[in-house]
Amino acid sequence: MARGLSREQLGITDALLATFGETVFRMSHNLQVREADPVRTLDWAEIERQREAMGLADGQIAARLGLTRGQVMFIRNFEESRRFRVGQQAYLLDLGGGKRYRPERVVRLEDRARYSEDALRLRGVFRFDAELARHYCEKGWWADDTVSGWLARHASKRPDAPAVIFSDQVITWKELEARVLRFAEGLRGAGVAAGEVVAVQLPNVPEFIVAFLAICRLGAVMTTLHMPYRGTEIQALLRHSRARVAICLAQAKDWSPPETFLTCLKTVVALGPRVDGCLAFNDLESGPPLSRDHAEPVAADPFLLLYTSGTTSAPKGVPHNYHTMLSNARLGVPEHRLGADDRILSAAPFSHLFGLYALHCAWACGASNVLLPAFTPPDLAATIEKHKPTALWTAPAHIAAVRAMGLLEKHDWSSLRLTIMSGSACPPQLVREFSGKLKACAVTQLWGMTETQGALYTRPGDPLETHCTSAGRPSPGTEVRVAEDGELQVRGCLLFPGFYDNDEANASAFTQDGWYRTGDLAAVDAGGNIAITGRVKDIINRGGVKFNPRDIEDLLDAHPKVLQSAIVPMPDAVLGEKACAFVTLRNPKQALTLEDLIDYLSDKDIARNKLPEKLVVVAEMPFTPTRKIIKGRLKIP
Amino acid sequence: MEQPAFDAVAAKQAIFEYCKKRGALAVGIANLADCERIAPPGHRPSDLFPRVKSVISLGVGGQTQGAWALPSKAMAYSGSTEVRGYKVAYGLAFHIEQKFGAPSVYVPPDLDPEGGPRVPLQSLKLHAELAGIGARSLAGDILLHAEFGFLYYASVFTELELPPDAPMAENPCPAPSCVSMYRQIGRTPCMKFCPAQCLSGEIDDQGRQKMMRYDMAACAELTQEYEAVPKMLAEAVADEVRTQGAQGLLDPDRKMLWYKVSAGSGAWFAQCFECMRVCPIATRAPQADPILRREQKKTG
Numbered sequence: 001m002a003r004g005l006s007r008e009q010l011g012i013t014d015a016l017l018a019t020f021g022e023t024v025f026r027m028s029h030n031l032q033v034r035e036a037d038p039v040r041t042l043d044w045a046e047i048e049r050q051r052e053a054m055g056l057a058d059g060q061i062a063a064r065l066g067l068t069r070g071q072v073m074f075i076r077n078f079e080e081s082r083r084f085r086v087g088q089q090a091y092l093l094d095l096g097g098g099k100r101y102r103p104e105r106v107v108r109l110e111d112r113a114r115y116s117e118d119a120l121r122l123r124g125v126f127r128f129d130a131e132l133a134r135h136y137c138e139k140g141w142w143a144d145d146t147v148s149g150w151l152a153r154h155a156s157k158r159p160d161a162p163a164v165i166f167s168d169q170v171i172t173w174k175e176l177e178a179r180v181l182r183f184a185e186g187l188r189g190a191g192v193a194a195g196e197v198v199a200v201q202l203p204n205v206p207e208f209i210v211a212f213l214a215i216c217r218l219g220a221v222m223t224t225l226h227m228p229y230r231g232t233e234i235q236a237l238l239r240h241s242r243a244r245v246a247i248c249l250a251q252a253k254d255w256s257p258p259e260t261f262l263t264c265l266k267t268v269v270a271l272g273p274r275v276d277g278c279l280a281f282n283d284l285e286s287g288p289p290l291s292r293d294h295a296e297p298v299a300a301d302p303f304l305l306l307y308t309s310g311t312t313s314a315p316k317g318v319p320h321n322y323h324t325m326l327s328n329a330r331l332g333v334p335e336h337r338l339g340a341d342d343r344i345l346s347a348a349p350f351s352h353l354f355g356l357y358a359l360h361c362a363w364a365c366g367a368s369n370v371l372l373p374a375f376t377p378p379d380l381a382a383t384i385e386k387h388k389p390t391a392l393w394t395a396p397a398h399i400a401a402v403r404a405m406g407l408l409e410k411h412d413w414s415s416l417r418l419t420i421m422s423g424s425a426c427p428p429q430l431v432r433e434f435s436g437k438l439k440a441c442a443v444t445q446l447w448g449m450t451e452t453q454g455a456l457y458t459r460p461g462d463p464l465e466t467h468c469t470s471a472g473r474p475s476p477g478t479e480v481r482v483a484e485d486g487e488l489q490v491r492g493c494l495l496f497p498g499f500y501d502n503d504e505a506n507a508s509a510f511t512q513d514g515w516y517r518t519g520d521l522a523a524v525d526a527g528g529n530i531a532i533t534g535r536v537k538d539i540i541n542r543g544g545v546k547f548n549p550r551d552i553e554d555l556l557d558a559h560p561k562v563l564q565s566a567i568v569p570m571p572d573a574v575l576g577e578k579a580c581a582f583v584t585l586r587n588p589k590q591a592l593t594l595e596d597l598i599d600y601l602s603d604k605d606i607a608r609n610k611l612p613e614k615l616v617v618v619a620e621m622p623f624t625p626t627r628k629i630i631k632g633r634l635k636i637p
Numbered sequence: 638m639e640q641p642a643f644d645a646v647a648a649k650q651a652i653f654e655y656c657k658k659r660g661a662l663a664v665g666i667a668n669l670a671d672c673e674r675i676a677p678p679g680h681r682p683s684d685l686f687p688r689v690k691s692v693i694s695l696g697v698g699g700q701t702q703g704a705w706a707l708p709s710k711a712m713a714y715s716g717s718t719e720v721r722g723y724k725v726a727y728g729l730a731f732h733i734e735q736k737f738g739a740p741s742v743y744v745p746p747d748l749d750p751e752g753g754p755r756v757p758l759q760s761l762k763l764h765a766e767l768a769g770i771g772a773r774s775l776a777g778d779i780l781l782h783a784e785f786g787f788l789y790y791a792s793v794f795t796e797l798e799l800p801p802d803a804p805m806a807e808n809p810c811p812a813p814s815c816v817s818m819y820r821q822i823g824r825t826p827c828m829k830f831c832p833a834q835c836l837s838g839e840i841d842d843q844g845r846q847k848m849m850r851y852d853m854a855a856c857a858e859l860t861q862e863y864e865a866v867p868k869m870l871a872e873a874v875a876d877e878v879r880t881q882g883a884q885g886l887l888d889p890d891r892k893m894l895w896y897k898v899s900a901g902s903g904a905w906f907a908q909c910f911e912c913m914r915v916c917p918i919a920t921r922a923p924q925a926d927p928i929l930r931r932e933q934k935k936t937g
Contacts, residue, residue: 029755030854032778037846039675039763040772040804047675055853057677058752069679077753080854086865086872088833088858 010070017078020065024072025079027064029055114295118242119195122221122302125319126497129514136323141477141493145326146297148217150363151177158340158366165343165387166206166371173366176209179285184214184294186284190267192245194219194295197305199243199265201225201234201257203373204350207271207281209359211247212350217290219297221319223305224351227374231260238264240315240501241305250275299323305500306353308450317500318450328453328494329360331476336418336444337460338391340366343415345389347375347398352624353450354422358393360453367391375627377402381411388415395423396430397564397627403430404563404586408437418460422446424628425532425550427557428468435464447471447532451496451516455480456530470529480522480530481515487536488522489515521548538568538631543575547610552579555604561585561592564621566629570614570636581612582634584621592617648737649799655732656695659725662785662924665768667692668801672767680749680759686742686794693729693795694761694768696788697722702926705914709832712910719746719789726791739797746791755857765790769802774810775838776827776912777851783809786925787913808846812917816844827912833859836912860909 025031033053038046056064058072065072115123136142151173154163159174171179192198198215200222202208215222223241225234225248238246238261246265248257250272258275261268270278297303299322308316338344344367346358362369370389372379375398384392399421402408419441421431426445435443442460444467449455458472466472474480477493495516499505510516521533534550549567556565563584570580585592594615601611614636622633649666656664672692673681682689697718704712723746730741744764749756762780765771771780771788782788783805815825819840822829828836835855841847873883886895913919924930 025854030852032849032851032853034773034778034849034851035847037773037808039766040808042671042804044674057680058756059678073751073753080755080857081868081871083854084865084868085858086868 005070007074010068010074012071012074012078016071017075020067020075021079021082023065024061024075025083027052027056027061028058028076030080031055114193115195116193118197118244119193119221121242122197122305122319122500123195125500126300126302126321128497132491132514136327136477136493139477139493141327141331142299142323143327143330144299145330145364146216146299146301146322147213147303147326147360147363148296150326150366151180151213151217154363154366161340161366162343162368164206164209164369164371169206171206176213178289179210180213180217181289181292182287183210183281183285184217185290186279186287187214187220187245187269188218188290188294189287190245190269190279190284192218192220194297195221195302196245197221197223197241197243199223199225199234199238199241199246199248199261201227201229201246201248201351202271203227203249204346204355204371205271205373206371207247208350209369210285211269211281212359216297216303217294219295219301221302221305223307223317224356226351227349230255231263234260235264237307237315240307240317245269247271247281250278250280297322299326304356306356306450316502316505318496319500320453320496324494324496325356325453326360326364327477328475329357330364331493332357332454332457333361333365335457335459335475336361336391336420337442338362338365338367338418342367342391342417343370343387343389344368344391344393345370345372345383345387346393347372347380348393348395348423349374352423353448353453354393354395354446357448357453377405377407381407381413384413384415385411390415391418391420392416393420393422395627396421396426397424397623399430399434400427400564403433408434413438414440416441419443420446420457422448422454423624425534425553427554429558431468432464435467443467445471447520447530449518451518452478452490452492452494455490455492455494456532458529462529466527466529470525470531472530473528474530482522482524482530483511483517485536486521486523486533488518488520488530488532490518491515521550535631540567540569540579541577542572542579542609545609547607549579549610552581552601552606552610552612555601555606556581556583556597559597559600561587561590561596564629566621566631566634567612568631568634568636578613579610580614580616580636582616582618582621584618588619643737645797645799648797651736652693652729652733652799656725656729659728660697660721661695661725662698662930663696663770663782663788665694665765665770665802666799667694667764667767668803672763675767676760676763680757682759682794685744685759688740688796689794690739690796691794691799691801692764692768693726693793693799694764694770694790695722695725695729695792696765696770696782696785696790697725698785698927698930699787699789699913699919699925700910702920702928705910705920709909709911709914712914719791722789722791726793730793730795733793733795733797737797739795741793741795741797744792744794755853755861759792761790761792764792767801767804769804772805772808772810773846773849774808774827774916774918775815775825775836775840775846775849776810776916777836777853777856778849779913781810781916781918782922783807783918784922784924786922787916787919809918809922810846810916811840811844813844814917816840826915826917830911830915831856832909832911835859 032055059069062069062072154173155177160172162170163173163176164171198220200211212222245267246261247269248261250270258268258270258278262277268278269281271281274280302319302321304320306318344358344362346355348355370387372383416438431443444458446454446457454475455478456471458467479492481489483489519536523531523533534548539546553565553567556562563586565583567579567581569577572578598611622630653664669692682692727743730743733739733741744759749758765780771782774781819825833855835852837850839848873886
């Protein structure tokens with residue numbers, strides 16, 4: 001310290017510091033006050049009078065307080081250091097180029113800890129193989145994509161182009177951005193911060209898109225809840241996702257979504273009539289916009305937390321960041337031959353990955369989204385006829401239902417240039433028929449999972465047989481392999497990092513060398529096209545002979561009386577398992593017996609051990625939101 | 638042979654010409670007696686240079702118009718042009734010794750090694766103010782010049798006796814536009830835009846400074862990073878703030894400081910310049926812009 005003397009040599013004690021600290025700090029130059037301009041005017045009386053207010057040197061303070069100069073210097077430095085807040089310069093980082101300081105723009109240092117414990121927990125899942133990550137970046141697969149960035153780009157470059165088409169409403173990119181920024185500010189005011197999870201249960205309406213984009217703009221994470229979900233599922237998923245806020249319909253036909261959400265959350269935003277205890281979606285959207293200075297998310301940030309199955313017991317939360325999810329969409333756009341002039345209609349709900357893929361592809365290239373709030377065959381046909389989308393995202397079951405009602409003939413589907421079928425195994429005959437009806441439309445197949453988004457697809461221009469019999473080839477940046485047991489395994493720039501908060505699922509989900517076990521069975525043809533042949537879990541082990549029932553299901557689906565079929569293993573005391581066929585009928589009034597089916601299948605030259613040994617006719621199949629049959633819910637009587 | 642009589646006025650003129658030729662915009666001689674009377678003991682010119690007869694102060698140009706448009710953090714690093722002033726003063730001390738045979742010293746602009754942070758050996762500002770090349774502003778007493786705006790100052794003490802100049806007759810601060818703003822919102826631009834809110838004050842009915850308040854401690858927290866080092870070390874030792882103790886010294890947001898320590902970066906004294914960026918005198922005084930100055934010089 002001063003003059004090389006130690007604190008002890010200077011006689012500094014805690015008592016001395018406590019006694020004189022404040023006084024020394026104030027008498028020194030730390031807090032200066034000057035009246036008028038006495039030095040310039042050499043007003044000696046004022047100079048003397050104001051000396052102390054303008055700040056005294058250590059020696060002068062020492063003389064006033066009866067301390068040594070060394071003691072004053074020690075005390076002053078101690079006080080200044082004690083009070084000094086580190087990192088104040090960081091405030092200046094809040095100011096953009098050439099902008100001037102405004103107190104309202106400044107985030108105080110202590111408020112900069114932007115991520116809550118929950119948010120950090122979710123971010124903690126995003127661990128990728130460093131070598132692969134470098135590779136993805138070098139290849140340009142992982143870039144700087146964010147949905148906020150894409151929105152801003154389209155709003156700036158094509159402000160008046162349509163972004164969303166819904167009923168009689170057309171929302172331009174500029175209008176969409178304005179709505180998003182206003183709603184984002186509303187959400188921010190409601191407590192949504194970067195990294196927080198916001199649950200959304202909405203149909204395919206413009207407000208879903210506004211909410212999704214606003215959540216993303218805040219750097220928060222959206223978790224979607226399928227529309228059929230009710231109290232038990234919702235509560236389980238809110239708990240698991242640690243959602244802070246939910247956005248839902250103010251009212252539904254036979255239940256009250258806000259009531260359910262309010263049992264778990266303090267903040268619920270309701271779309272529709274005002275609901276006590278909820279914030280109104282419209283109110284949040286009618287305030288001022290979010291400041292453009294608000295920190296934007298970056299591609300490595302998580303933005304989606306989607307759930308695959310096991311909603312109540314062991315939820316499998318699939319987190320994605322912009323890298324994994326948007327790279328897949330951006331790279332997929334040219335493969336699907338999409339462009340800014342396209343209009344994409346998703347029959348799949350946006351709460352599902354396939355529906356979100358429609359949004360992501362549209363946003364990647366600036367195409368517009370035509371909205372169908374909820375699928376019914378007549379609504380789909382009418383929307384296509386009215387809004388003339390050029391691309392359709394749909395599940396085989398959607399088209400099967402449309403076909404069954406004869407809507408392909410009754411409506412004009414000629415605007416379609418591309419149809420992507422996904423969500424479940426696609427009967428070849430359905431592709432053939434649909435392609436036959438729509439001559440100018442490429443009817444392609446896509447295979448994906450929540451964990452991967454679009455991993456395989458056929459491309460427009462592929463031979464019809466490829467579309468009928470396979471899910472195509474890997475998307476750019478995707479690698480696939482078929483393991484010895486026939487399981488399809490995936491890795492690549494699109495792959496999620498692992499399940500959120502589910503160590504058990506993670507332990508079995510990946511191979512030792514980092515490939516994701518899809519649980520699907522696959523076969524590769526000479527052209528590199530991959531056919532999904534079933535689920536590992538669907539394999540039936542009849543007396544030690546294992547077989548995949550998928551080919552039998554394909555045959556049953558082509559039966560004139562069968563609308564859809566699903567074969568599941570049935571416990572057997574002798575053989576272990578036998579095949580049980582569940583079917584829905586095209587015409588419920590026409591009877592169908594097991595014998596009918598056996599005769600029909602026997603004509604197809606099928607091994608006898610694969611024949612179903614029980615038939616259950618059901619009114620309807622249990623479906624996932626993308627109309628995939630949930631075999632686990634088929635109960636054998 | 639008889640020595641020619643020493644012409645103090647001519648010597649002063651020669652000194653001014655030397656300085657201006659080398660880039661000084663303003664030069665003046667401070668009244669030594671006034672300096673001695675105002676500066677506190679230990680910081681008087683005679684404390685540094687006992688046989689001092691004259692205090693020469695010079696100012697070099699501050700920032701360009703472009704620099705004022707930089708983001709604050711870049712301004713803090715784009716730094717100052719004070720080194721130019723120091724070079725002129727350093728050369729001037731030699732020049733006086735060679736030409737006039739009078740011992741002279743370039744006044745070190747450094748901190749007093751016995752005073753710790755924020756205490757300079759000499760107040761270059763006081764020298765400049767008394768020499769009439771700057772007047773105290775509402776922006777924490779930063780000196781401003783009506784013609785050149787914001788200047789950096791350097792001083793030379795010499796045993797050569799030179800006729801002193803008077804302080805400025807008028808203080809350019811506050812500018813009329815600042816007075817007008819003060820009348821409307823009770824604050825001048827520098828007060829309004831200070832990130833640390835370290836400035837406040839009053840303007841009287843005649844539009845002159847009535848009161849200037851400057852929370853230097855708050856300003857220093859924002860602008861003088863060098864103080865962060867002892868603070869961080871103290872925290873690490875006492876483990877007051879972070880639970881990881883000394884390990885916290887190595888976390889990413891602190892590593893930059895150690896880099897600066899090793900690189901000897903002058904940015905530790907970085908000023909944020911927000912008060913000067915919004916100051917109409919600093920940015921728009923008639924000759925504050927070096928390009929404009931050159932053009933005016935050309936056109937004569």
